[in-house]
Amino acid sequence: MPSILSPVSTRPWLPLLLLVLLLPGMAQAQQASAVIAARASLSAWSDPLASLGTLRADESVTLSATVTDIVRELNFRDGESVEAGQLLVRLADDEAQANLRVAQALRDERRNAVNRLAQLQSRNLAPRADVEDAQAQLRQAEAEIQALEARLADYHIRAPFAGRVGFRDISVGTLVTPGTELVTLDKLDIMRLDFTLPETVLGQLAEGLPLSATSPAYPDEVFAGEIASLGSRVDPVSRSLMVRAELANPEGRLRPGMLMNVVVRRAPRDALVIPESALIPEGNRQYVLVLDEADDYRVARREITIGARREGEVEVIEGLVADDLVVAHGTERVRDGQTPRLLGILDENTSIPELLRRDRGATEANG
Structure with a gap:
């Protein structure tokens, strides 16, 4: 009586043949995992x-009155920018102006007296002592004028430096006293x-x-x-x-x-920087996947020493050099020794969504 055998049992080599045929495709699919890379670059860094x-x-000052009198002029608006030396507030200075004119007239009189005595003394018609007394009186009159001019400056409040004034809280006609705040300047x-x-x-x-x-x-x-x-x-x-x-x-x-x-x-300092997403932590150690550009971007797993971190980036102390190419996205899909499919390299002008759109467009065009 003939035995009944299944088709597979009569061909024991068939499963092995199927495995051999599928292995290259499986390996190719595994090696063709898509990744996005980034270069290790020198960048300005600080802690x-x-x-x-x-x-x-x-510079900041509050300008105040130093005399008692009435506000005669206000030459600024709220928040206005002013120049150094610009007149901001003028108090009633009629009396001070009158006193100054009196002192100036006295100075002119004594100057004329000095000139007359000097001419007479040059002809030996006046004693030298009278000339010296007249010169002393002239200097006294000039000193009085300087004192009155300094006093008159107290009635003219000017900006000590260029800046911006604050709010105006006084009005023309306001009686101010020493210490009254007139305006702020910053x-x-x-x-x-x-x-x-x-x-x-x-x-x-x-x-x-x-x-x-x-x-x-x-x-x-x-x-x-x-x-x-x-x-x-x-x-x-x-x-x-x-x-x-x-x-x-x-x-x-x-x-x-x-x-x-x-x-x-x-x-x-200038530090070697890579994206933080490129790190593969294992305990207290950190690894990255380096792509060999001379060997069709073959992956090599490498341990590195990192320093400080900032948003999205990490400083590399040891293990990499400038321009090394590392896997920034897709580290979970590739292993040491594999050859991935590189979608692109991140830089200042390239983003991950853009690289993904490019790859999707290329796939649809080829499909």
Whole structure:
């Protein structure tokens, strides 16, 4: 009686043949995993140190009256920009002007007397002592004029420097007395930013260290500056040091009293940087997948030593050199020794969505 055998059992070599035929395709599919790469590049780097600070005007003054009199003129508007030396407020100075004219007339009289006596003395018609007395009286009159002119300046309040005035809270005809505040004046083209830092970082601070500052008033803008000076004392209670920085303010948008978020960039240096997404952590060790451009982008797993991190990037201390090509996206799809399909290399002008759109378009065109 003949035995009944299945077709597969009569061909024991068939499963082996199918496996041999499928292996190249499986290997090719595995090796053709798509990845996106990035180059290790040198970039400006620093260790950030955050704090909160308050803005102050580069120069700020409250102009006050030093005499008692009535306001005669107001030559400014609220918030107006003024030049150095510009007359802002004039008090009633009629009496001071009259006293000055009297002193000037007396000076002219004594000057004429000196000239007459000098002519007579040159012809030996007047004693030298009379000439000297007349010259002394002339100097006395000139000194009196200088004193009256200085007193008259108290009636003319001028801007000591160029800047922006505040609100006008007085009117023409107001009686002011010594100490009465007339107007504020702030120099706003350069702003001073005062903030504190812990004493533990004192050894890492120096004048000229760069920093950046942001304000809730302008959330999308970063104001650059640098440390101008360090405080001479450490607060024994808070153990902090006062630091003053300078920020350029050419458009006058920053105002005294504003709260600023400050980030001091310590230890500025050129660092080797790669995307943080390229890291493959294993315990306390970090690895990356390096692509060999000379060998069809074959993958080589390499251990590296990293330093500081910032948003989306990491500093590489050891294990890579500039221009090394590493897998930035797709590290979970490739292994050491494989040859992936490179979609593109990230740079300042290329993004991941753009590379994916290009690959999708190329696939659809070839399909």
